[in-house]
Amino acid sequence: MNNNTKIIIVLLIIAVGSISCLLVSGFGLVFEGKESDFYATPVTGENISAYKNSCAELKLTDLSKNYNALNGKNVKVTGQIYQKEEYIQFDKTRSNIILKVAGLSEPYMIISYTGTLPYNTNDTVTVYGEYMFPTSINSLPELSNQDLVGMKAGYIEKT
Numbered sequence: 001m002n003n004n005t006k007i008i009i010v011l012l013i014i015a016v017g018s019i020s021c022l023l024v025s026g027f028g029l030v031f032e033g034k035e036s037d038f039y040a041t042p043v044t045g046e047n048i049s050a051y052k053n054s055c056a057e058l059k060l061t062d063l064s065k066n067y068n069a070l071n072g073k074n075v076k077v078t079g080q081i082y083q084k085e086e087y088i089q090f091d092k093t094r095s096n097i098i099l100k101v102a103g104l105s106e107p108y109m110i111i112s113y114t115g116t117l118p119y120n121t122n123d124t125v126t127v128y129g130e131y132m133f134p135t136s137i138n139s140l141p142e143l144s145n146q147d148l149v150g151m152k153a154g155y156i157e158k159t
Contacts, residue, residue: 039114040152055128070131078126110135110150129153
């Protein structure tokens, strides 16, 4: 193999690597910020009961005046899984759920969870975690570019 061929191969490898980085960034798989900005630490074992007790039920009246008022508070909400996706991020399995919740003016919430969930679309679950607003998601055209209520889930159980 002559030197020109080697140079061309190296340039091709660099070009493919650069394009791959751009594609990954363009699809939203690269995030600025810390892992804790997006996900709660999963709650397990003996800590589950205390964690569940630390979460107040999310009610429509809590949100009627100011959706930002509960940011950072531990809440729980029950709803039906409308859509679920799992992927690897920050070297861990992640789950995003679009949860359909009765009684909210916008009936969908975005739930982020660290780990794999054994629950499926249409299952009813109770989610315990940290409230956050605004959140958004682009995987469903009807919800893209909307500010939605979200939660960083620490624990999820089927109800």
